[in-house]
Amino acid sequence: MDASDLSTLVERCRAGDALAWEAFVRQTQGRMFALAYSYAGDREDARDLAQEIFVRLYEARGQWPSGDEFLPWLFRVARNRSVDYLRRRSVRRPAVTVGEGEIAELPDPAPGAEAQAIASDRRGLLHAALRGLSAINREVVVLRDVHGLDIKQVASILGIPLGTVKSRASRARVELAERVLALSRGRGEA
Amino acid sequence: MSGITCDQIRAATLDPGASPRDWTGLPEAAAHVRRCAACQDWLEAFAAGEQAWTSVPADDFTGHVIARTAGLEAVLRDLPRLADMDPGLGFTERVLRATTMKPSPAGWRARASGAWRALVRRPRFAWEAAYVATVCWVLVFGNPVGAIEWSTSNLGAVARERLGPPVNELRGDLETWRATLKPEPASARGTAAGATAEPAPPVLRAWQAAAEWVRGVATSVAETFSTAWARVVEWFASVLGEPSNPSTEPPAGGARSS
Numbered sequence: 001m002d003a004s005d006l007s008t009l010v011e012r013c014r015a016g017d018a019l020a021w022e023a024f025v026r027q028t029q030g031r032m033f034a035l036a037y038s039y040a041g042d043r044e045d046a047r048d049l050a051q052e053i054f055v056r057l058y059e060a061r062g063q064w065p066s067g068d069e070f071l072p073w074l075f076r077v078a079r080n081r082s083v084d085y086l087r088r089r090s091v092r093r094p095a096v097t098v099g100e101g102e103i104a105e106l107p108d109p110a111p112g113a114e115a116q117a118i119a120s121d122r123r124g125l126l127h128a129a130l131r132g133l134s135a136i137n138r139e140v141v142v143l144r145d146v147h148g149l150d151i152k153q154v155a156s157i158l159g160i161p162l163g164t165v166k167s168r169a170s171r172a173r174v175e176l177a178e179r180v181l182a183l184s185r186g187r188g189e190a
Numbered sequence: 191m192s193g194i195t196c197d198q199i200r201a202a203t204l205d206p207g208a209s210p211r212d213w214t215g216l217p218e219a220a221a222h223v224r225r226c227a228a229c230q231d232w233l234e235a236f237a238a239g240e241q242a243w244t245s246v247p248a249d250d251f252t253g254h255v256i257a258r259t260a261g262l263e264a265v266l267r268d269l270p271r272l273a274d275m276d277p278g279l280g281f282t283e284r285v286l287r288a289t290t291m292k293p294s295p296a297g298w299r300a301r302a303s304g305a306w307r308a309l310v311r312r313p314r315f316a317w318e319a320a321y322v323a324t325v326c327w328v329l330v331f332g333n334p335v336g337a338i339e340w341s342t343s344n345l346g347a348v349a350r351e352r353l354g355p356p357v358n359e360l361r362g363d364l365e366t367w368r369a370t371l372k373p374e375p376a377s378a379r380g381t382a383a384g385a386t387a388e389p390a391p392p393v394l395r396a397w398q399a400a401a402e403w404v405r406g407v408a409t410s411v412a413e414t415f416s417t418a419w420a421r422v423v424e425w426f427a428s429v430l431g432e433p434s435n436p437s438t439e440p441p442a443g444g445a446r447s448s
Binding site for chain 2: 021022025026029030031033034037038043046047050051054055058062122123126127129130141142145146147148173174176177178180181182
């Protein structure tokens with residue numbers, strides 16, 4: 001997403017331009033859905049969560065920050081909404097800690113050709129490995145390595161010290177790679 | 191576990207200055223690995239990564255780990271591809287439906303107005319408003335229960351005290367007016383009325399005559415029935431041998447002789 005385009009869109013959305021809002025949704029829905037998926041771990045839940053994020057953004061569009069502050073703010077809002085969503089969902093159904101081996105043996109939750117294709121390709125493998133990380137390590141990897149935020153922005157969004165983000169990022173990357181390896185072996189890949 | 195920790199095992203394995211398998215010579219470490227499933231998994235992953243290991247950077251711990259962990263570079267290269275996912279058909283329309291196209295509340299007035307509307311729409315708002323109103327009432331006017339109790343016992347006295355003089359004054363005026371407007375005696379009024387009254391119209395006179403006749407007929411019928419009833423009662427009394435009611439006793443030489 002071009003930064004100048006996004007900045008223009010943000011300004012127009014703040015002014016109440018309905019067309020700009022639609023364009024904003026179309027431009028950012030892929031990233032918001034991906035972020036929601038990294039938290040929810042399920043496509044339907046991720047769609048609901050992404051919609052909640054957009055509704056929250058829409059309600060607060062009078063207070064959108066401008067310039068370089070917008071993207072970190074956007075991720076902070078999305079992250080907070082995701083954490084709320086997970087908290088509500090954990091009330092509805094208890095969270096289960098799934099081990100690495102169990103992940104490899106888990107059937108794909110979404111049936112159908114698309115789901116099977118996703119599960120079999122490398123992205124599905126990465127998602128499965130990410131789900132095996134601890135919550136904080138997963139957030140660090142998702143924000144830092146998936147969405148490309150810098151260390152300071154990640155620290156600000158997560159509310160943890162800079163040094164902690166650095167150390168966690170290093171450990172989380174190694175852990176992720178190990179999990180990818182384990183899952184690859186589990187699925188008979190090299 | 192045996193005085194050696196998982197971190198020490200991993201550090202020893204990853205230490206470039208030592209042989210990766212040096213720790214196997216330590217009985218404590220071997221015992222730890224035999225018992226620790228996490229370390230076994232980690233070492234398995236490490237062994238797989240070691241196959242892809244080509245070079246070890248000299249003084250960078252993360253670099254060592256990256257180099258010794260197979261696929262990490264590929265993983266890091268692939269991760270940004272997860273940043274954009276297709277949410278599926280209809281997602282945009284769904285979001286646009288969920289977000290109405292109202293103008294954005296720009297100023298603080300609009301925001302305050304929106305916040306107030308949201309507050310008022312809350313289900314408990316009526317209860318909260320009633321509570322606040324009650325508290326304000328008590329603060330301004332005092333305890334209403336005490337006031338009611340006081341008023342029931344003292345309202346009459348207060349009314350007499352506050353309204354007594356004007357009521358007495360009005361009462362005096364009323365007596366004065368009553369004496370002034372006292373009606374004249376009937377004879378005087380009748381004379382005066384007879385002197386000045388005009389004769390009633392023929393229709394009214396006929397109506398009055400008819401009414402008088404109906405009243406007379408009704409009275410005579412009632413008297414006839416009453417007399418007949420008295421005779422019936424007397425006859426029954428004579429048949430049954432009971433003394434008749436003095437009020438209903440027929441005149442001497444009546445029905446008994448016949």
